[in-house]
Amino acid sequence: MSTTRRGDEIKATSGPGQFRSLGGWMERPDDLQPELEGNVSADVIVVGAGFAGLSTALELTALGARVIVLERECAGFGASGRNAGYLAGSLGIEFEMFLKRVGHEKAKKVVAFYDEGVAYVERRLRELGIDCDYNASGIIRAAVHPSQEKKLRESMQLGLELGSSACFLDQAEMRARGIPPAFLFGCLQRHGGTLDPGKYVMGLRRAALQAGVKIYENTELLSYSEGPIIQCNTARGSASAPHLVLATNAYTPQLGLLRDKVVPLRVSAIETQPLSPAQLASLGWxxxxxxxxxxxxxxxxxxxxxxxxxxxxxxLSYVYGSQTPNVPDNVAYHELATALEDRFPTLRGLGIQSCWSGYISLAYDALPVVGETGEQGNILYTAGCSGHGVATQSLMGHLLAERIGGIEHPLLAALRHKTPSTLPEPLQWCAVNLALGLVHRMDEHVNRKARRVSNQ
Ligand SMILES: Cc1cc2nc3c(=O)[nH]c(=O)nc-3n(C[C@H](O)[C@H](O)[C@H](O)COP(=O)(O)OP(=O)(O)OC[C@H]3O[C@@H](n4cnc5c(N)ncnc54)[C@H](O)[C@@H]3O)c2cc1C
Incomplete structure (x- = not known):
């Protein structure tokens, strides 16, 4: 597929839909906030206007702090504006790795953190009056081939032991719910559901502006100095404050921090044309x-x-040197289109209207990465939570704001642990791509088996 730039869009001249450089849910806001010019000061500077940054800014403002947010592009530009919109708790998180890494008691609290994130976002949507098409449907981790049952049940069982709530749905229960037939059986988590992440992040932005948060968009943090007062330098100005929160997630290694702790991974998405009433009816669901x-x-x-x-x-893919280019990933889009055909054969021929990609960050132990750095310990950061940040990175705002206010929330205390160090390049590029290639081959093996069954 060749591409041509047109403003914010890169138009796909062929291939699966139009590439959307901001993701499929949002446009650049009409009231884009002006770039920082000159020198300003505040109680706290937050860098990054995604779920983590905007939630932190809102919570701090409620505590009486004067807050500045610096955002390189526009609010929601990162993963927050381009994710799949699953407000998911602890369903399908890496229970086994957590257990090995932090032990039973701490792993239970980490699981509680994931689930508490759902309740937190639900409460904030109500409190802030954000309408983001939230459907509290619950989420089903659904198998596409019988060979997935063992792993599904084992993961569910371990989750239950760690306090996660879920129940098994057999074939009859799945069909009774009208779940499309390619999804055979599954594990249901009743809380959470789906939302429109673009509307959610824009709702947070609106609430932050109304609460008096000063947001500077088109304002990239270029460097910062440490000390009792931190100075953040941007292209046309500077901001200073006694506290800095780096809510830059997958982009944090580019600031020179967490380079050896998190791996930015590219995640892609496709969106179909709207289904006709007949197509919707044929799906059930x-x-x-x-x-x-x-x-x-x-x-x-x-x-x-x-x-x-x-x-x-x-x-997923990893770009050498932890880079995060905002470019199409056509291999991923074609594979997602194949998954769409495999799981929804009755919709064959349904057009794909758009595709996009974004970046999550993953620690080698898959645990959240949160803590403080700097001579004075007054630079806070939050990253990780891999592909589960809608709930968790929102809740992180509450935990970080309390921390700056002098209170260590028990969930924040539970997340503290030593994050393993990543490999230096080029070893990291080799190791991550080798691992991603291997799991892809294993997944394709399952997909081929599922196709054979559906073609019989
Ligand atoms: C395709 C996709 C699907 C996903 N699906 C789900 C899902 O269904 N459910 C779920 O829970 N999670 C999902 N995730 C993950 C989730 O979106 C993220 O974990 C979450 O949005 C991270 O929020 P954040 O605020 O920490 O980071 P981000 O939203 O990435 O925000 C970081 C911000 O920092 C800004 N920034 C970076 N560097 C600088 C700088 N130097 N100066 C100023 N600003 C800077 C960026 O522009 C960005 O706006 C998905 C992610 C992707 C990409």
Whole structure:
């Protein structure tokens, strides 16, 4: 597929839909906030206007702090504006790795952190009056081949032991719910559901502006100095404050921090044309539960309020040197299109209207990465939470604001641990791509088996 730039869009001249450089959910805001010019000061500077940064800014403002947010592009430009919109708790998180890494007691609290994130976002949507098409449908981790049952049940069992709540749905229960037949059986987490992440992050932005947060968009943090007062330098100005929060997630290594702690991974998405009433009726699926699969790299399939299907993940990629170019990933889009055909054969021929990619960050132990740095310990950061940040990175705002106010929330205390160091380049590029290639091959093996069954 060749591409040509047109303003914010890179138009795909062929291939699976139009590449959307801001993701499929949002446009650049009409009231884009002006770039920082000159020198300003505040109580706290937050860098990054995604779920983490905007939630932190809102929570701090409620505590009486004067807050500045510096955002390189516009609010929601990162993963927050371009994810799949699953407000998911602890369903399908890496229980086994957590257990090995931090032990039973701490792993229980980490699981509680993931679930508490859902309740937190639900409460904030109400409190802030954010309408983001939230459908509290619950989420089903649904298998596409019988060989996935063992892993699904084992993961569910371990989750239950760590306090996660879920129940098994057999074939009859899945059919009774009207779940499309490619999804055979599954594990249901009743809380959470799906939302429109663009509307959610823009709702946070609006609430932050109304609360008096000073947001500077088109304002990249270029460097910062440490000390009792931190100075943040941008192209045309500077901001200073006694506290700095780096809510830059997958982009943090580019600031020179967490380079050896998190790996930015590219995640891609496609969105179909709206389904016709007849196509919707043929699907059934009245509860519109968010579906994820138990592949090593999951697939996620959901209906949107505008009656399109959004399919994400399936193939992750890592760019050398932890870079995060905002460019099309055509291999991933084609594979997502194949997943769409495999899981929804009756919709064959349904057009794909758009595709996009974004970046999550992953620690080698898959645990959240949160803490303080700097001579005075007054530079806070939050990253990780891999592909589960809608709930968790929102809740992180509350935990970080309390921390700056002098209170260590028990959930924050539970997340503290030593994050393993990543490999230096070029070893990291080799190791991550080798691992991603291996899990992809294992997933494709399952997909081939599932295709054989459906073709019989
Ligand atoms: C395709 C996709 C699907 C996903 N699906 C789901 C899902 O369904 N459910 C779920 O829970 N999670 C999902 N995730 C993950 C989730 O979106 C993220 O974990 C979450 O949005 C991270 O929020 P954040 O605020 O920490 O980071 P981000 O939203 O990435 O925000 C970081 C911000 O920092 C800004 N920035 C970076 N560097 C600088 C700088 N130097 N100066 C100023 N600003 C800077 C960026 O522009 C960006 O706006 C998905 C992610 C992707 C990409």
């Amino acid at each position: 009245p509860g519109r539960e968010g579906l994820v699969t138990p592949h090593w790299t999951m697939e996620s399939h959901r209906l949107t309020a505008r009656n399109t299907l959004v399919v994400t993940t399936k193939r």
